[in-house]
Amino acid sequence: MGNTNHASNKVGVSTVAKKRTEQGGNPSINPTKVDDKAAKWVLSERDIKFLCSQTGLPENEIRTWHEKFFHDNPDGRLDRDEFRKIFRILRQESPDSLDNICDHVFRAFDVDGNGFVEFGEFLLGFAICSRGDLRSRLDYAFECYDLDSNGFITEDEIEPVLRGMYTLLGIKHSADYPPEIAAKDLMNKLDLTKDGRVTKDEFIHFLMKEGMYRNTVNPFH
Numbered sequence: 114m115g116n117t118n119h120a121s122n123k124v125g126v127s128t129v130a131k132k133r134t135e136q137g138g139n140p141s142i143n144p145t146k147v148d149d150k151a152a153k154w155v156l157s158e159r160d161i162k163f164l165c166s167q168t169g170l171p172e173n174e175i176r177t178w179h180e181k182f183f184h185d186n187p188d189g190r191l192d193r194d195e196f197r198k199i200f201r202i203l204r205q206e207s208p209d210s211l212d213n214i215c216d217h218v219f220r221a222f223d224v225d226g227n228g229f230v231e232f233g234e235f236l237l238g239f240a241i242c243s244r245g246d247l248r249s250r251l252d253y254a255f256e257c258y259d260l261d262s263n264g265f266i267t268e269d270e271i272e273p274v275l276r277g278m279y280t281l282l283g284i285k286h287s288a289d290y291p292p293e294i295a296a297k298d299l300m301n302k303l304d305l306t307k308d309g310r311v312t313k314d315e316f317i318h319f320l321m322k323e324g325m326y327r328n329t330v331n332p333f334h
């Protein structure tokens with residue numbers, strides 16, 4: 114395998130670590146783009162080490178994912194439709210129930226917000242959402258709700274995602290407690306400082322201790 118370290122950071126896994134985990138101290142990793150035209154990517158030893166430490170996956174599993182990912186997606190990234198297909202395979206729920214939540218999960222995975230989920234973003238998101246600790250999973254859940262990615266959740270952002278969660282969980286909307294009221298109630302619970310917007314800290318703090326709400330709010334249970 115060629116070793117072309119110090120390539121430009123185009124793919125954005127470094128930002129995953131920076132934005133999504135606040136532990137700090139993570140080196141940047143990106144599968145290294147060897148040739149623009151061939152769009153061929155290699156994982157350096159450093160990439161592998163970083164992904165192992167971030168995802169908790171063994172090296173051979175990372176190599177397997179990498180091979181499969183680039184086999185299915187030679188351009189090294191997933192657009193929304195491609196992401197939807199993979200998401201359907203990875204989740205246990207019926208495909209129809211996933212549709213409304215899928216775009217929100219896509220936004221959480223697309224850490225650098227470039228409209229694509231690159232390999233590193235995919236692997237890290239997948240590992241964290243399926244086997245990460247609760248705080249990390251809530252960190253990703255926050256991004257699902259922050260529709261405009263401005264770092265705050267507002268009441269109008271809660272409702273569409275909550276609707277997606279209801280569909281995902283097979284919860285029927287009851288006429289006397291429609292999603293817009295549920296969103297209002299949830300907003301009141303989350304917005305501790307009553308300034309009309311919810312920070313990530315408020316979101317995580319509340320849902321860490323409120324299991325009942327967490328079950329209907331967090332797509333990554």
Ligand SMILES: [Ca+2]
Nearest residue numbers: 223227229231
């Ligand atoms: Ca991206």
Ligand SMILES: [Ca+2]
Nearest residue numbers: 259261263265
């Ligand atoms: Ca927002």
